[in-house]
């Protein structure tokens with residue numbers, strides 16, 4: 001994991017005072033202010049409180065309303081990485097995550113949050129292929145290289161959907177979690193230290209060269225001034241705006257866009273898996289439910305990466321054809337309620353030279369750990385990120401923690417809703433008739 005001091009940052013002085021007409025707020029010392037309440041901020045908050053520190057996590061919108069609520073929730077153990085990269089070092093840091101998360105979900109919280117209330121949608125994912133030559137090679141590579149060893153299952157034990165898939169079908173012990181339930185479990189454990197503010201402007205910083213000396217939080221009529229010993233920026237794509245506001249270089253962050261496709265039908269089976277084509281994950285399917293109990297499939301993988309160049313209608317037409325190719329036994333014409341949608345979202349990460357995904361969770365440490373910028377890189381890596389953040393804090397904080405802050409008047413933020421709750425749907429019937437003959 002890369003932890004370093006940011007040479008790319010430039011010093012500046014930034015003092016943002018009280019907004020005109022707002023009341024003076026009470027001032028209190030605190031060990032840690034975490035900005036952003038996605039999987040990263042919530043896990044860091046949990047780790048800090050477990051370590052005996054006084055900490056708050058401040059959210060400008062709803063918890064997880066960036067990437068975390070949209071994540072497919074797969075706790076990767078290196079499968080995707082080993083498919084693409086001969087060098088297995090990238091799979092190393094992530095290989096322990098499936099077991100770690102499974103232990104936390106089964107009520108064995110060794111140095112981690114209690115995730116018993118979180119929903120594990122599936123204990124495993126499935127790996128299958130189409131019948132192209134590239135696909136055959138990809139499966140061989142996968143079988144030889146994976147650290148989270150996949151097991152070949154007999155035809156009778158395959159999910160119905162891929163019973164007749166060509167070649168081997170593999171079961172990989174990478175669990176899949178319902179993202180909203182994980183965010184809910186983390187939030188429930190720390191309600192008193194989670195703070196909703198009035199959007200990004202509900203947080204005001206007094207800082208010098210990026211070192212934050214005061215943080216003023218506002219929500220409606222409530223206001224508090226915190227004097228933090230350290231601040232962690234864990235706001236996903238919001239880190240860029242926060243860095244700029246602190247006079248620091250926001251180009252240390254990168255975004256990688258996706259165009260996700262959704263398929264909804266009451267009678268869809270719950271399914272979680274990757275169709276591999278050569279060294280590509282052609283489509284990754286995970287399943288959730290909408291408020292009405294209907295199954296919603298999220299379609300990611302290469303389909304979402306290449307889909308960035310397509311408009312929503314073209315993406316739906318392409319996705320329907322891809323699904324037909326990778327799951328020929330799925331007959332959507334038998335499901336009159338089948339409907340499609342898409343949404344766009346950016347993955348927010350620390351910048352790499354290549355512009356590709358960093359290998360691990362990333363923490364940038366400034367001012368001897370008094371300002372940390374954190375990106376988990378993957379949802380699955382949140383435990384590693386939190387451990388790295390705690391290790392990067394100035395040692396005197398842990399040696400002599402400050403008492404908890406009084407946050408009277410503030411309320412915890414709500415949890416974000418799934419992306420499929422607020423989107424526009426196109427009937428599968430209309431997609432078929434729109435597709436070229």
Ligand SMILES: Cc1cc2nc3c(=O)[nH]c(=O)nc-3n(C[C@H](O)[C@H](O)[C@H](O)COP(=O)(O)OP(=O)(O)OC[C@H]3O[C@@H](n4cnc5c(N)ncnc54)[C@H](O)[C@@H]3O)c2cc1C
Pocket residue numbers: 035036037038039040041058059060061062063064065066067068069070071072073074075076199200203234235236237238239241242258260300345346347348374375376377378379380381
């Ligand atoms: C479609 C998709 C699918 C994915 N699937 C997987 C997967 O299956 N497995 C996996 O391991 N990873 C997956 N990932 C990656 C994973 O989702 C991210 O790495 C992870 O969720 C990032 O979490 P975060 O907390 O850093 O950021 P976010 O989830 O984006 O959270 C940032 C939070 O900060 C808040 N915020 C923003 N600005 C401010 C501000 N100025 N002040 C206060 N709060 C602010 C936001 O409202 C939000 O709540 C996926 C990503 C995407 C986009």
